[in-house]
Amino acid sequence: MSIVDEDYEVSICANCGKGEEESSNLKSCTACKMVKYCNRDCQIAHRPQHKKECRKRAKELHDIELFKQPPSQYGDCPICFLRLPLMNSGSRYQSCCGKVICSGCFHAPVYDNHGNKVDNDKQNACAFCRVVAPKTENEMNQRLTKRVEANDAQAIYTIGCYYWDGTNGFEQDHTKALELYHRAADLNYVNAYNSIGNAYETGKV
Amino acid sequence: MKKSQHYTELAAIRGEVIARWNLGNREGSAGNADRAMKHFIIAVRGGSDESLKMIKDLYLNGFAGKEDYTKALQAYQEYLGEIKSRQRDKAAAAHEKFRYY
Numbered sequence: 189m190s191i192v193d194e195d196y197e198v199s200i201c202a203n204c205g206k207g208e209e210e211s212s213n214l215k216s217c218t219a220c221k222m223v224k225y226c227n228r229d230c231q232i233a234h235r236p237q238h239k240k241e242c243r244k245r246a247k248e249l250h251d252i253e254l255f256k257q258p259p260s261q262y263g264d265c266p267i268c269f270l271r272l273p274l275m276n277s278g279s280r281y282q283s284c285c286g287k288v289i290c291s292g293c294f295h296a297p298v299y300d301n302h303g304n305k306v307d308n309d310k311q312n313a314c315a316f317c318r319v320v321a322p323k324t325e326n327e328m329n330q331r332l333t334k335r336v337e338a339n340d341a342q343a344i345y346t347i348g349c350y351y352w353d354g355t356n357g358f359e360q361d362h363t364k365a366l367e368l369y370h371r372a373a374d375l376n377y378v379n380a381y382n383s384i385g386n387a388y389e390t391g392k393v
Numbered sequence: 394m395k396k397s398q399h400y401t402e403l404a405a406i407r408g409e410v411i412a413r414w415n416l417g418n419r420e421g422s423a424g425n426a427d428r429a430m431k432h433f434i435i436a437v438r439g440g441s442d443e444s445l446k447m448i449k450d451l452y453l454n455g456f457a458g459k460e461d462y463t464k465a466l467q468a469y470q471e472y473l474g475e476i477k478s479r480q481r482d483k484a485a486a487a488h489e490k491f492r493y494y
Binding site for chain 2: 253254255256257258259260261268270271272273274275277279290291292293294295296373376378379381382384385386387388389
């Protein structure tokens with residue numbers, strides 16, 4: 189069935205009906221991908237009778253993509269390889285290595301080389317790379333800017349949130365926040381897309 | 394507003410659960426109960442208990458069938474099974490801030 193469909197697809201231009209041999213030159217309509225044309229003029233000439241069908245099919249294609257089951261939002265914990273929970277209190281972001289670690293791995297007891305227990309909670313070190321957590325806001329921001337320079341999407345998004353809310357020593361600046369959200373979104377960071385949507389909805393940008 | 398919808402949809406396609414919940418709410422208030430239902434069940438598979446509540450509301454008000462509600466409950470149980478671990482339970486018992494579901 190599928191082979192027949194493919195053969196049918198590459199055959200002819202929808203407007204002038206030719207182009208069996210030079211089928212590689214045929215370009216499909218980008219919106220609906222149902223019909224093919226040999227050039228731009230054919231597409232424009234065919235548009236009036238194709239418009240209605242095209243819009244219907246484009247909407248169907250969009251719905252198929254929209255209602256597909258997406259991958260899980262946060263993925264797995266890099267230490268225990270179990271799925272990260274949705275609730276933010278369960279997972280924490282470390283400004284050192286940029287890993288999101290689950291609460292279980294963060295809270296688990298740590299032993300040094302001699303088998304003595306290290307007081308992890310007091311030290312508050314990152315469970316992944318063992319760098320001690322920043323103590324002041326200033327230090328935290330410095331580390332985040334370093335991560336931003338390394339193009340870490342989550343750090344960029346975090347700074348964007350600080351700019352949007354005007355917290356953590358940043359001045360409120362909506363346009364700059366939106367810029368940073370877009371940068372994080374280009375790096376395929378999912379939460380940034382949602383924040384962009386919310387930002388446009390508020391009408392502040 | 395159109396721009397907002399576009400980006401929220403992009404987020405939902407990539408797996409953002411709150412965006413998905415938002416889309417469900419928008420469809421619901423526009424009167425498209427079946428589309429809202431589809432959004433909510435996807436969000437429940439991602440672990441959103443708010444969406445589960447919305448599905449319950451839809452079911453109680455007669456917009457959704459009983460099988461839809463049981464499907465949603467099963468999906469949420471599946472999610473809980475995936476995220477549960479003894480280590481995380483221990484952390485949650487130690488401090489309120491480590492509560493994870």
